[in-house]
Amino acid sequence: MAGNVTLSRKIIDYAWQVNNFRSEIERMINNLAIHQIWMDQAIVLAKEVGAMGEIPVGAVIVNSFGEAIATGVNRKERDQDPTAHAEIVAIKAAARLLQDWHLTGSTLYVTLEPCPMCAGAILQARISTLVYGTDDPKSGAIRTVANLPDSPVSFHNLEVIAGIRDLECQELLQDWFKNLRK
Numbered sequence: 196m197a198g199n200v201t202l203s204r205k206i207i208d209y210a211w212q213v214n215n216f217r218s219e220i221e222r223m224i225n226n227l228a229i230h231q232i233w234m235d236q237a238i239v240l241a242k243e244v245g246a247m248g249e250i251p252v253g254a255v256i257v258n259s260f261g262e263a264i265a266t267g268v269n270r271k272e273r274d275q276d277p278t279a280h281a282e283i284v285a286i287k288a289a290a291r292l293l294q295d296w297h298l299t300g301s302t303l304y305v306t307l308e309p310c311p312m313c314a315g316a317i318l319q320a321r322i323s324t325l326v327y328g329t330d331d332p333k334s335g336a337i338r339t340v341a342n343l344p345d346s347p348v349s350f351h352n353l354e355v356i357a358g359i360r361d362l363e364c365q366e367l368l369q370d371w372f373k374n375l376r377k
């Protein structure tokens with residue numbers, strides 16, 4: 196009898212674990228779909244700004260309720276401002292809107308892996324999650340050339356999700372540079 200009790204206990208535990216695991220997978224699939232939707236928005240912004248002669252990079256900041264609170268595009272050429280990267284533009288707009296530089300709980304979507312300046316700003320703003328499209332082999336400071344979020348300069352835990360719409364984001368840049376050379 197005791198053996199049967201142990202066995203049924205084990206089955207219940209196992210069923211519970213499987214159920215938890217399934218919920219976790221469902222949550223991940225759901226999040227992935229959400230990330231793709233926001234990244235599509237960032238891609239649209241990047242394309243628009245690419246047509247204006249700027250390197251096409253777009254960013255969207257979404258709050259913890261899933262609402263977009265700010266967008267940003269690369270404005271370096273138009274503003275003749277070396278700090279006018281899409282992420283910085285979006286972070287400034289979000290902080291201005293909220294009248295608070297703490298962007299804790301928010302997610303920043305950007306088509307290209309952030310550079311050291313933008314990675315620093317993302318950490319300074321206490322953004323909770325960074326979702327980016329494609330790696331930047333020249334100045335990516337999240338994992339490709341350097342890793343600021345996991346370095347001692349980082350004082351909070353930044354969740355990083357890379358490779359959302361990777362191919363689209365990569366082609367967007369490649370096509371832009373190809374047209375430039377024509």
Ligand SMILES: [Zn+2]
Pocket residue numbers: 280281282309310311312313314
């Ligand atoms: Zn940057």
